[in-house]
Amino acid sequence: MLEVSIYRYNPEVDSEPYMQAFSYDTQGKDVMVLDVLEKLKTEDPTLVFRRSCREGVCGSDGVNISGKNGLACITPLSEVVKNNKLVIRPLPGLPVIRDLVIDMTQFYAQYEKIQPYLINNTPAPAIERLQSPEDRAKLDGLYECILCACCSTACPSFWWNPDKFIGPSGLLQAYRFLADSRDTGTEDRLANLDDPFSVFRCHGIMNCVQVCPKGLNPTKAIGHIRSMLLASAA
Amino acid sequence: MANMRTMSFDAVIVGGGGSGMRAALQLAQSGYKTAVITKVFPTRSHTVSAQGGITCAIASDDPNDKWQWHMYDTIKGSDYIGDQEAIEYMCKTGPEAVFELEHMGLPFSRNENGRIYQRPFGGQSKDFGEGGQAARTCAAADRTGHALLHTLYQGNLKNETVFLNEWFAVDLVKNADNAVVGVIAINIETGETVYVKSKATVFATGGAGRIYASTTNAHICTGDGIGMAMRAGFPVQDMEMWQFHPTGIHGAGTLVTEGCRGEGGYLINKDGERFMERYAPNAKDLAGRDVVARSMVQEILAGRGCGENGDHVFLKLDHLGEETLNAKLPGILELSRTFAHADPVVEPIPVVPTCHYMMGGIPTNVDGQALTLDDQGNEQVVEGFYACGEAACVSVHGANRLGGNSLLDLVVFGRASGLFIEKQLREGVELKDATEDDIERAMQVLNRINSSQQGEKASVLRAELQTIMQNHFGVFRRGDFMKEGIEKLKALRPRIENVQLSDTSNAFNTARIEALELQNLLEVAEATAVAAEWRTESRGAHAREDFQERDDKNWLCHSIYLPESQTVAKRDVNFTPKTREAFEPKVRTY
Numbered sequence: 001m002l003e004v005s006i007y008r009y010n011p012e013v014d015s016e017p018y019m020q021a022f023s024y025d026t027q028g029k030d031v032m033v034l035d036v037l038e039k040l041k042t043e044d045p046t047l048v049f050r051r052s053c054r055e056g057v058c059g060s061d062g063v064n065i066s067g068k069n070g071l072a073c074i075t076p077l078s079e080v081v082k083n084n085k086l087v088i089r090p091l092p093g094l095p096v097i098r099d100l101v102i103d104m105t106q107f108y109a110q111y112e113k114i115q116p117y118l119i120n121n122t123p124a125p126a127i128e129r130l131q132s133p134e135d136r137a138k139l140d141g142l143y144e145c146i147l148c149a150c151c152s153t154a155c156p157s158f159w160w161n162p163d164k165f166i167g168p169s170g171l172l173q174a175y176r177f178l179a180d181s182r183d184t185g186t187e188d189r190l191a192n193l194d195d196p197f198s199v200f201r202c203h204g205i206m207n208c209v210q211v212c213p214k215g216l217n218p219t220k221a222i223g224h225i226r227s228m229l230l231a232s233a234a
Numbered sequence: 235m236a237n238m239r240t241m242s243f244d245a246v247i248v249g250g251g252g253s254g255m256r257a258a259l260q261l262a263q264s265g266y267k268t269a270v271i272t273k274v275f276p277t278r279s280h281t282v283s284a285q286g287g288i289t290c291a292i293a294s295d296d297p298n299d300k301w302q303w304h305m306y307d308t309i310k311g312s313d314y315i316g317d318q319e320a321i322e323y324m325c326k327t328g329p330e331a332v333f334e335l336e337h338m339g340l341p342f343s344r345n346e347n348g349r350i351y352q353r354p355f356g357g358q359s360k361d362f363g364e365g366g367q368a369a370r371t372c373a374a375a376d377r378t379g380h381a382l383l384h385t386l387y388q389g390n391l392k393n394e395t396v397f398l399n400e401w402f403a404v405d406l407v408k409n410a411d412n413a414v415v416g417v418i419a420i421n422i423e424t425g426e427t428v429y430v431k432s433k434a435t436v437f438a439t440g441g442a443g444r445i446y447a448s449t450t451n452a453h454i455c456t457g458d459g460i461g462m463a464m465r466a467g468f469p470v471q472d473m474e475m476w477q478f479h480p481t482g483i484h485g486a487g488t489l490v491t492e493g494c495r496g497e498g499g500y501l502i503n504k505d506g507e508r509f510m511e512r513y514a515p516n517a518k519d520l521a522g523r524d525v526v527a528r529s530m531v532q533e534i535l536a537g538r539g540c541g542e543n544g545d546h547v548f549l550k551l552d553h554l555g556e557e558t559l560n561a562k563l564p565g566i567l568e569l570s571r572t573f574a575h576a577d578p579v580v581e582p583i584p585v586v587p588t589c590h591y592m593m594g595g596i597p598t599n600v601d602g603q604a605l606t607l608d609d610q611g612n613e614q615v616v617e618g619f620y621a622c623g624e625a626a627c628v629s630v631h632g633a634n635r636l637g638g639n640s641l642l643d644l645v646v647f648g649r650a651s652g653l654f655i656e657k658q659l660r661e662g663v664e665l666k667d668a669t670e671d672d673i674e675r676a677m678q679v680l681n682r683i684n685s686s687q688q689g690e691k692a693s694v695l696r697a698e699l700q701t702i703m704q705n706h707f708g709v710f711r712r713g714d715f716m717k718e719g720i721e722k723l724k725a726l727r728p729r730i731e732n733v734q735l736s737d738t739s740n741a742f743n744t745a746r747i748e749a750l751e752l753q754n755l756l757e758v759a760e761a762t763a764v765a766a767e768w769r770t771e772s773r774g775a776h777a778r779e780d781f782q783e784r785d786d787k788n789w790l791c792h793s794i795y796l797p798e799s800q801t802v803a804k805r806d807v808n809f810t811p812k813t814r815e816a817f818e819p820k821v822r823t824y
Binding site for chain 2: 117118
């Protein structure tokens with residue numbers, strides 16, 4: 001039997017959070033962490049977590065698994081179980097609503113700050129705006145973000161300044177639009193980011209890169225934004 | 235209910251997936267007070283899982299492509315019970331709707347000339363079936379749904395749509411005239427129940443694949459809109475028509491896009507034979523999904539299945555080369571490695587037909603207005619009530635949807651609903667207010683669930699329902715066996731209505747949501763079962779062993795399931811497109 005320890009907190013009954021011990025029969029199978037949670041919920045319906053697609057594209061089930069942020073649905077036990085133990089906590093750094101469900105308001109607010117939509121005020125053509133395959137390739141590794149918050153909640157700079165530092169996820173998206181050949185808002189976008197906190201609180205710790213379940217590299221994107229900011233200041 | 239809060243909007247959209255957000259965008263741009271009620275944060279909606287693309291005659295791959303060819307393919311694909319006026323509207327309006335998405339920033343893949351990349355998909359042809367395979371599916375790699383959904387969310391942020399995220403709609407509120415005047419909804423985070431009042435209520439609640447044990451659908455696809463409509467006494471259409479996608483990953487159920495076969499992949503049996511050459515000599519692996527799924531099951535039944543239990547076949551991709559796979563199908567590589575432990579670069583993916591899409595739904599006209607039947611059986615618009623996307627049956631998919639047409643459906647008809655509601659609101663909408671009794675009636679199910687201390691667990695009942703549907707209403711169906719399934723569902727009803735709610739807390743009570751979702755699954759399952767047993771022919775996705783032929787004389791019609799009498803009625807298929815003569819039914823081969 002696998003020993004599973006899960007963070008529990010229901011604001012209506014618990015004065016403080018606690019870790020609850022469960023056991024799970026793997027039957028020798030290397031299932032996903034979400035399968036474990038689903039099974040345990042059938043035993044204890046009060047256990048609360050988010051989930052939707054169960055295939056790693058919707059970003060609902062970001063949790064902290066044995067110390068590392070990841071998506072429960074695409075993390076197999078073989079990657080995270082140590083000494084027959086699995087520990088599941090909510091993503092760190094943001095308020096907990098209940099059990100594994102966090103309040104993501106600040107995370108989304110940072111996303112909204114970067115104007116996450118294409119800006120192009122020239123009249124649109126009757127067909128699509130053209131874009132070369134080379135220009136389109138510049139968006140690879142950027143547009144795939146699923147807003148799961150694994151990266152931002154693994155980032156010490158975001159923990160200290162969740163209201164002022166955009167965080168890796170938001171900055172990855174900021175660069176997704178800066179890098180888009182169809183976008184004409186570069187000047188405006190850079191001006192919005194040009195302060196001591198929004199971008200420059202990134203200290204290159206690279207936790208974001210380590211945990212991103214989609215294999216994206218926010219630190220690299222942040223580097224590009226820094227270069228653009230420095231170039232525009234020169 | 236005197237202490238329940240009321241929130242008022244001009245328009246309320248239930249569902250934050252592709253169709254809901256497209257409708258919301260239209261209304262937000264028009265300046266009307268619009269809210270989206272969505273049980274998950276919008277980008278977690280199931281549209282995000284769409285992979286291969288959005289089919290549309292934008293004439294990029296072939297400068298001479300015509301939307302009329304797409305119309306022909308779609309009608310043939312529907313096995314001739316798709317409404318031709320609606321299909322014409324979708325195929326004709328499609329390019330405009332797709333270009334709008336591109337202008338909003340959707341990162342489509344590109345051709346050398348800078349135009350949108352299009353790939354071949356099943357059931358596509360040039361020149362009304364005479365000109366060979368077409369490549370008409372516009373793609374953003376194999377993450378088109380993700381790219382589309384995020385783009386729509388971004389567009390809504392720009393236009394300041396009000397989002398009620400992680401709110402769950404429980405039931406429709408109807409006034410004295412049987413018009414819809416909003417919904418009862420729960421704020422999941424706080425548990426507060428609110429009457430959300432609206433002049434226009436749009437159901438964009440998506441599909442219900444979770445009625446089956448094995449499905450490509452997300453956990454959240456529980457047919458909430460269908461359940462609510464049926465409980466309010468409104469009919470549903472063509473519910474027997476469920477698409478089984480040929481390539482769900484064996485065991486996991488996760489989807490592997492038809493784009494794999496579009497890019498040149500093909501299916502093989504245990505002898506390594508490309509068996510689709512026998513079943514569909516021309517289109518082969520790119521025949522209609524119903525045809526491919528049935529062929530696979532026949533191979534498996536004939537003992538030519540793969541694996542220890544011979545219960546699946548293989549999808550072969552390695553011959554395409556690593557470079558192509560990385561560029562065109564990167565998401566599939568990820569999914570296959572994660573869920574099938576197979577690296578498609580060197581080995582085939584184990585696949586099996588898996589429940590994927592609900593062709594049926596709430597019957598609507600082209601403007602998204604929901605339809606019902608009056609006492610004389612005449613069609614009638616339900617004032618204040620709209621549906622679009624997978625929850626609706628407009629009907630552009632008929633008995634079998636073509637790949638890539640769901641994203642087009644949701645964008646085109648989300649947009650059309652928005653445009654029509656905008657016009658209605660401008661002209662002025664007068665609906666009688668709901669009385670206390672009307673609201674109390676809409677609270678019945680929630681009140682029952684909230685006070686249900688006895689009964690069985692939702693998880694147990696749900697699993698039982700899914701097993702019944704999987705066993706009795708799968709790819710191949712038989713009358714006596716379906717009757718047995720219907721009896722089992724009847725016996726299950728009182729148990730599901732009496733589901734236990736052991737968690738009574740307010741904050742983020744997902745046990746309560748799952749108990750409510752279970753009520754909706756039951757309604758969908760029942761409509762599916764009764765309509766499937768009723769249609770004594772084989773057409774599109776509905777394949778009967780006891781009635782193997784298509785029967786146009788008796789069954790060239792929609793089914794309309796009437797929840798109050800639990801009976802089924804026939805409804806005429808539309809054969810009057812506006813710009814050309816109708817496509818008459820022909821024998822359907824690929």
